[in-house]
Amino acid sequence: MKLGFYPGCSLQGTSREYNESVKALAAAFDIEMKTIDDWNCCGASAAHSISKELSLALPARILALAGQQGFEQVVVPCAACYNRLAVAQYELNQDRELKSSIEQAIEMPLNNQVKIINVLQFINTYIKDKIADKVKKKFEHQVACYYGCLLVRPHKILGFDRVEDPTSMDELMTIIGATPLDWGFKTECCGASLSIARTDLVGKLSGKIIKDAADRGAEAIIVACPMCHSNLDMRRPQIDEYIGKEISTPVIYVTQAIGLAVGIAPEKLGLQRHFVKVNIR
Amino acid sequence: MAGVEFATDYKYMCSDPGQNLIKQAIKEHHLDGVVVGSCSPRMHEMTFRKVCSEAGMNPYLCEIANLREQCSWVHEKCDATTNKAIEIVRGLVEKVKRNKPLQAIEVPISKKALVIGGGIAGIQASLDIANCGHQVILVEQSPSIGGHMSQLSETFPTLDCSQCILTPRMVEVAQHPNITLYTYAELEKLEGFIGNFKATIRLKDKSVDFSKCTGCGLCMTKCPQKKIPSEFNEGLGTRTAIYTPSPQAVPNKPVIDRENCNYYKKGVCKICQKFCPTGAIEYDKADKFITEEIGAVVVTTGFNVLKTDFFSEYGYGKYKDVITGLQFERLASASGPTLGEIRRPSDGQIPKKIVFIACCGSRDPAKGLAYCSKICCMYTAKHAMLYQHKVPDGESTVFYMDIRAGGKNYEEFVRRAIEEEQVNYVRGRVARVYEKNGKLIVKGADTLLNAKPVEIEADMVVLATASIANNGAEDLAQKMHISYDPYHFFAEAHPKLRPVETNTAGIFLAGACQAPKDIPETVAAASGAAVKVVSLLSKPTLVREPLIAVVNRCAPPQYSTCVGCFMCQTICPYQAIEREDITDRRTGQVIKTIAKINPGLCQGCGTCVSFCRSKSIDIQGYSNEEMYAEVSALLNK
Numbered sequence: 001m002k003l004g005f006y007p008g009c010s011l012q013g014t015s016r017e018y019n020e021s022v023k024a025l026a027a028a029f030d031i032e033m034k035t036i037d038d039w040n041c042c043g044a045s046a047a048h049s050i051s052k053e054l055s056l057a058l059p060a061r062i063l064a065l066a067g068q069q070g071f072e073q074v075v076v077p078c079a080a081c082y083n084r085l086a087v088a089q090y091e092l093n094q095d096r097e098l099k100s101s102i103e104q105a106i107e108m109p110l111n112n113q114v115k116i117i118n119v120l121q122f123i124n125t126y127i128k129d130k131i132a133d134k135v136k137k138k139f140e141h142q143v144a145c146y147y148g149c150l151l152v153r154p155h156k157i158l159g160f161d162r163v164e165d166p167t168s169m170d171e172l173m174t175i176i177g178a179t180p181l182d183w184g185f186k187t188e189c190c191g192a193s194l195s196i197a198r199t200d201l202v203g204k205l206s207g208k209i210i211k212d213a214a215d216r217g218a219e220a221i222i223v224a225c226p227m228c229h230s231n232l233d234m235r236r237p238q239i240d241e242y243i244g245k246e247i248s249t250p251v252i253y254v255t256q257a258i259g260l261a262v263g264i265a266p267e268k269l270g271l272q273r274h275f276v277k278v279n280i281r
Numbered sequence: 282m283a284g285v286e287f288a289t290d291y292k293y294m295c296s297d298p299g300q301n302l303i304k305q306a307i308k309e310h311h312l313d314g315v316v317v318g319s320c321s322p323r324m325h326e327m328t329f330r331k332v333c334s335e336a337g338m339n340p341y342l343c344e345i346a347n348l349r350e351q352c353s354w355v356h357e358k359c360d361a362t363t364n365k366a367i368e369i370v371r372g373l374v375e376k377v378k379r380n381k382p383l384q385a386i387e388v389p390i391s392k393k394a395l396v397i398g399g400g401i402a403g404i405q406a407s408l409d410i411a412n413c414g415h416q417v418i419l420v421e422q423s424p425s426i427g428g429h430m431s432q433l434s435e436t437f438p439t440l441d442c443s444q445c446i447l448t449p450r451m452v453e454v455a456q457h458p459n460i461t462l463y464t465y466a467e468l469e470k471l472e473g474f475i476g477n478f479k480a481t482i483r484l485k486d487k488s489v490d491f492s493k494c495t496g497c498g499l500c501m502t503k504c505p506q507k508k509i510p511s512e513f514n515e516g517l518g519t520r521t522a523i524y525t526p527s528p529q530a531v532p533n534k535p536v537i538d539r540e541n542c543n544y545y546k547k548g549v550c551k552i553c554q555k556f557c558p559t560g561a562i563e564y565d566k567a568d569k570f571i572t573e574e575i576g577a578v579v580v581t582t583g584f585n586v587l588k589t590d591f592f593s594e595y596g597y598g599k600y601k602d603v604i605t606g607l608q609f610e611r612l613a614s615a616s617g618p619t620l621g622e623i624r625r626p627s628d629g630q631i632p633k634k635i636v637f638i639a640c641c642g643s644r645d646p647a648k649g650l651a652y653c654s655k656i657c658c659m660y661t662a663k664h665a666m667l668y669q670h671k672v673p674d675g676e677s678t679v680f681y682m683d684i685r686a687g688g689k690n691y692e693e694f695v696r697r698a699i700e701e702e703q704v705n706y707v708r709g710r711v712a713r714v715y716e717k718n719g720k721l722i723v724k725g726a727d728t729l730l731n732a733k734p735v736e737i738e739a740d741m742v743v744l745a746t747a748s749i750a751n752n753g754a755e756d757l758a759q760k761m762h763i764s765y766d767p768y769h770f771f772a773e774a775h776p777k778l779r780p781v782e783t784n785t786a787g788i789f790l791a792g793a794c795q796a797p798k799d800i801p802e803t804v805a806a807a808s809g810a811a812v813k814v815v816s817l818l819s820k821p822t823l824v825r826e827p828l829i830a831v832v833n834r835c836a837p838p839q840y841s842t843c844v845g846c847f848m849c850q851t852i853c854p855y856q857a858i859e860r861e862d863i864t865d866r867r868t869g870q871v872i873k874t875i876a877k878i879n880p881g882l883c884q885g886c887g888t889c890v891s892f893c894r895s896k897s898i899d900i901q902g903y904s905n906e907e908m909y910a911e912v913s914a915l916l917n918k
Contacts, residue, residue, distance in 0.1 A: 155647075164713075165593030182599070184715025184722070215717070 003126075004071030004114075005033040006062060008081035009041050014234075015078070015226035017270025021255035022077050022119060024268045028134070028259070029127050033075055036065050044080045045193055056098070057105045059088035063116075064108040073115045075122045077255075079225035082118040083150040083158070089116060090157045118151055119224050119255060120168045121160060127258075131175050136263035138177030141280060143257070144218035145169040146209065147186050148228040163187075169222055169254055176261035181216050185209045190231040203238030206231045210239050214247050220280050221251045229253065233275050250278040282374050286310050295325050300332045307336040314342045314377040318370050320349040339382035341827070341902055346373045368915055375914035379907040386829070387822040388881040390476035391574040392416065394814050397468055397757070400428020401800060402581035402792030402807040404450050409811030410579075411459035415818050418573055419454065420482055421464045423512075425530035426451055428583050432513060432607065434614035434621070435667065436800060437659045438694035444529055444616070451531040465536050469570060471578070471761045474857075474882040475787030476823040478575040486566045488537035489523070493561035496533040500553035500562065501525070509541045511618075515588075515608040517626055518618030523553050523562075528616065537562075577787050577814040580771060581807065582757065584793035587642045587650075587746040595638065595714045595744060601627040602721060603714060603742045606660055613667045623671050625741055632675065632740030635668055636723045637661045638711050639681040642747035650747050652768070655797040657745035658685045662695045664743060665704040678705040678737060680725050688801065707735055714742055748797035762856075763788055771795050781810040789813050828902040829883035830857075830890060832876050843875040843897035849889035850876060857882035858889065 011019035026033055040061055048055035062085060066074050076082040092099040093112055103110050117125070147166045155163045166187065170180035188209055191202030210232060213221050223229050232239075233251040240246045251274065259269045260281060271278045287310045291299045294317060306312060315338070317329050322345040330340035348366045356362040394410050396403045399421030407417045419426070430436075431451075433443035454460055463484060470481040504521035511518045513526040520526075522542040523535045543550035544564060554562040586607050590598040597603045602625045604612075615621040625632055639661050643654040658681070665677045684706075686692045698704045709726040716722070720738040727733045750769035758765040763783045764772035771794050774782040781789050789810040792803040817823070834841050840863045850858040861877035864870060876889075876898070889898050890905070899905055 162593055184596075184713050184717075188713075212717070 001073060002071050003031070003033045004066050004069070004074035005035045006039055006042075006066075006074050006076045006081060006085070007035065008076065008078040009044075010078050010080075010226040014230060017273040018077055018226055018229070018253050018255070020268065020270040021253055021259050021264075022075075024264050025123075025127070025255045025259050025262075028262055028264055029130055031126050034069075034071075036062065036071070036074065037069060038065060042081045042084045044084060048084070053102070053105060055084070056088050056092060056102050059085045060092060060102045060110055061106040061108065063089055063112060063114055064103075064106060064110045066114045067111045068108070071114055073117055075117055075119065077119040077224075077226075079118060079148060079150040080227060082116060085116045087154075087157055089114075118160070120151065120172070123172060123254070123258070124168065128172065128175070131172075131258065131262065134262045135176055137261060137281070139173070139257055139261040140177050140179075141219040142179045142181055142217050143173050143220050143222050144181045144183055144213040144216065145173060145186065145222045145254075146190075146213075146228055146232070146251075148223065148225045149187060149189060149192070150227075151224060152187065169224060172254060172258065173222060176258055178257070181213070181218055183212055183216055185212050190228055191235075192227060192231070195227075195231055195235060199235060199238050200242075202231050202235050203242040206235060207239040207242035210236075210247055210249065211243050214249050218249055220257070220278075221249060222254050222257055223251055224254045236276050248276065250274060250276045250280060252278055252280070282371055284378055285374060286312060294319055295328055300328070303329070303332050304336040307333065307338050313338060314374075314380065316344050316346055316370060316373045316377055318346040318348045318366065321345075321347050321351075341383040342377060342380050344373045344377050344380070346370045372911040372915040376907045376911040379904070379910050380902070381904075383827040383901050386825045386827050386880045388476050388825060390818060390820065390823050391478070391576040392818050393418065393573065393575050394577050394579065394818065395420065395468075395478070395480050395573065395575040396579045396581060398422075398428070398581035398583055398792075398794070399426030399454075399462075399464070400581060400583045400792065401430045401447065401450075402583065402794075402803045403428075403579070404447075404454050405804050405807035406579045406581060406791055406811045406814075407454055407460050408450065408457065409808050410814050410818075411457050413811075413815045413819075415459065415815060417457075417460045418480075418482075418575070419460055419462050420466050420468060421462070422467050423526060424465050424487070424524075424536045425526045425532070426454060426462070426464065427527075427529070427531065429607070430800060431527065431529065432515070432614070433610050434617070435663065437663045438688070438690040440663070440666075442615075448529050448531070451529075455531050462532070464532060468757065468760065473575075474879065476576050476817070477881060478578060478787065479572055480575050480578070481570055481572050484569040484571065485536075486568050487535075488539075488542075488562060488564055488566070489535055490561045490563055491532065491534050493559045494534045494557075495559055495561075497558065498525075498535075499556050499558065501535060503552050503556045505550060505552065506541055506543055509538065514611045514618050515605070517604075517608055517611050537564075577789065577817050578761070579789045579791060579807075579810045579814060580757075580761070580763070580783075580794055581790075581792045581810075582751050582754065582794045584748045584797065585751045587749050591642055591648065591746075592744065594712065595641065595742070596716070596721075597744060597746075600714070600716050600721060600742075601625070602632070602740065603744065605744055605746045606657065606664065609664050609743045610660075613664070613671070621671070623668055623741075630740070631672060633672070634676045634737065634739045635665075635672075635678075635741045635743065636711075636721075636737055636739040637665055637677065637679040637743045637745065638714075638723075639679060639745045640710075641744040644682065650749070650768070652797070653685065654745075654748040655685065656748065656799050658683075659688075659691055659694065659799065661743075661745045662686075662698040662704070666698045666702045669702045669704060676705070677703075678707055678723075678739075680707050680709055680711050680723075682708070682710065688799065709735065748793065751794060754794065761785065761788060763790075781806050781813060787817070823881070825880070826885075827880075828885040828900065829880055830878045830885065830887070830898050830900050832878060833897050833899065838872075840873060841875045841897060842895045843893075844895055845874045845876070846894065847876060848892045848894065849898060852888050852892050854886065854888065855882050855884050857884070 043058035161168045173180040191205040194201045256269045326345050333343040334340040346369045393416040396407045396419045407419045411417045436443050466484045469483040472479045500523045506522040510516045511520040523537045525535050539545040611617040686695045709728045711725040713724045723737040725735045754769040763785045773780045791806040791810040857879045859877045862871045
């Protein structure tokens with residue numbers, strides 16, 4: 001199985017540690033992934049609010065390149081990129097005329113058979129059943145798994161996990177010895193791109209999420225999306241302002257949590273890059 | 282046209298003067314064939330055939346040329362259309378020339394009805410049929426009749442005590458001389474056809490001999506297995522292994538639940554047998570099978586409510602205080618696990634803030650149930666009212682999408698809840714229910730206030746879950762060869778005009794097994810199905826149209842051109858083809874086995890005719906000769 005890797009813009013910039021931890025985890029389990037050559041930005045939320053053609057052409061070019069370079073599956077850690085690629089693929093497969101007009105725009109043929117998988121599907125397929133044997137130090141902490149909005153919706157297209165109460169990350173946490181908390185904020189809105197225009201609203205929405213997790217005794221919040229991470233971690237000052245006190249619960253990526261359990265060094269997982277200090281090991 | 286002796290036209294041929302015109306023509310001109318060029322035969326073929334028969338001509342020598350639906354209604358008015366009409370008539374004239382006189386078929390009828398399912402629908406149907414003087418067999422799967430209606434505390438819109446109005450009928454069924462009641466029994470097999478069914482019924486072994494048991498109930502007090510979740514109380518209460526579902530059970534004699542009994546599981550105990558004063562308890566007996574000859578079947582197997590973690594966002598199954606509407610009924614019922622007090626299943630406290638969520642699962646194509654469950658708006662209003670009556674200082678909120686209160690006095694009932702009983706109705710859906718600090722946080726929205734978010738810290742949440750087909754509905758439908766829809770509700774013959782019949786002749790439907798229904802509609806449907814059954818059983822024989830397939834017979838040594846390949850039997854959708862042995866009358870030796878059509882089951886579809894390789898089967902009234910003549914006439918002008 002030739003496995004491709006699509007980092008997307010955030011993994012090169014604000015979520016460098018996500019990139020590092022995914023690569024470190026793959027290396028620890030001897031899984032080879034090759035980055036798609038000459039990849040471009042997928043457009044995320046910016047393109048689809050401006051132009052339908054642009055929102056489809058950008059992901060289409062990535063899918064076409066992946067097909068050309070012989071990848072059968074492409075791992076896409078960023079949840080937004082994952083969502084855009086999967087949805088664009090679905091829409092172009094439904095409408096033949098649209099597909100040929102997009103093919104003309106990107107000047108490349110699109111065979112659209114590449115399977116797009118998110119980081120949780122990647123772990124479930126290639127790593128999950130090997131984790132238990134490789135655990136060096138059990139991650140014995142109470143954790144709150146936060147899925148955000150783009151990993152599991154729309155269910156009709158992505159067909160991944162349960163929409164209202166997902167459990168895939170919780171299962172992985174149990175395997176590494178953690179105790180995932182049962183809570184009602186797994187898919188509640190964090191404020192998303194209002195992070196820039198209305199940071200105060202992010203403070204309120206993400207604040208509700210952080211407050212509930214902290215009230216239930218979560219020692220860490222586990223995420224699988226750079227946007228979730230950014231709002232819950234980088235915007236902590238606004239969150240603390242909304243809640244009225246300082247909450248020190250760190251936010252770490254699922255790959256970082258599993259990485260720690262299987263003995264990968266914290267620096268290799270990029271834990272030092274977070275805004276809220278990660279003391280948890 | 283050659284062979285046509287008399288032709289005329291009249292504006293309203295189906296009316297009295299029109300019919301008389303035909304009668305007179307037959308008599309005057311000694312006609313032996315009539316073609317009526319008019320509307321679809323589905324409208325008036327029977328009318329015109331009756332006219333011919335009254336005039337002394339065999340009715341099957343009369344054919345209808347459909348000049349309306351197949352000609353004038355689908356083409357522009359012009360010469361071509363007129364020519365088409367003429368050609369249609371010409372084709373039928375040629376056919377009628379080859380038509381043979383046919384006699385209607387009479388099939389004997391067994392004068393007994395089988396009712397499957399002992400809820401209010403089955404009870405009503407059984408009583409109606411029995412009161413007309415016919416025998417009824419009522420089969421019920423659980424140890425008692427009564428169904429869901431016996432679980433309700435009060436019924437809308439009258440707030441009648443449900444058991445008070447139901448139990449008299451249950452007793453009437455048990456005591457009726459024309460009704461044979463089999464409880465703890467199931468339909469094992471159904472063979473045959475209308476008027477002549479053969480039903481095999483499995484009588485599950487109860488471990489209690491009902492002829493000796495007096496219903497004293499001593500065994501139930503002594504049984505050591507006391508913690509089995511009670512089905513009747515929807516899991517909110519417990520029962521023993523030897524049990525009656527409720528104190529008002531009919532028959533009020535217990536059965537042993539083998540899956541939970543100490544003796545059947547581990548070979549120990551037998552305390553009930555020791556204490557039984559009449560020696561009615563006998564272990565390890567096998568299920569019994571009985572067969573009955575039945576004329577008609579009424580299916581009244583009812584429905585179930587969705588009770589799974591279908592709604593992971595509401596926490597049903599995860600949080601003890603999130604319950605279904607049917608569970609709330611048991612809490613509100615005076616004979617329920619809390620003796621009618623509304624108490625939280627988790628800690629037994631009386632909830633001061635209660636939230637009712639309507640449309641849980643129904644009207645939701647994304648979750649797979651697109652239909653409306655019909656009864657929930659009404660029972661939610663009822664539940665909210667009952668709560669306010671029992672907890673006057675309590676606060677109840679109903680989150681709804683629409684209010685469907687279409688029955689008699691229904692709208693007034695809901696308005697009473699809103700205007701007089703202080704129930705707070707909020708139009709909006711609930712996004713999530715989660716637990717925090719012992720309370721259930723309900724997050725919804727008020728769409729009439731511009732989607733303002735509404736968050737309630739409730740003590741209890743009641744979900745009005747969807748009505749779904751009962752367990753085993755698909756298997757039962759396949760056993761009886763009746764159709765069902767994708768939701769496993771049984772299919773009626775016509776949704777508007779034939780709501781209590783199925784497409785399988787002789788099998789009728791009533792109640793919630795066909796679609797979600799309230800009690801008045803169920804009772805009406807049950808009586809309707811009963812009338813269909815009685816009209817069938819009241820005739821001496823069943824008269825059927827002779828437009829069926831027939832296998833030819835000829836002189837020995839061939840006896841028939843049928844070679845006995847039985848392709849027809851494999852392909853017949855109605856299982857109407859049997860094997861007939863042609864035997865030597867003296868020696869009894871079988872000379873050949875050929876196909877035989879069952880005149881009671883054959884629907885005249887013609888599939889066997891097209892499959893028969895030796896052309897040995899033909900349809901009476903639509904024979905190869907007749908059809909060929911019609912088509913030839915259409916092709917040769």
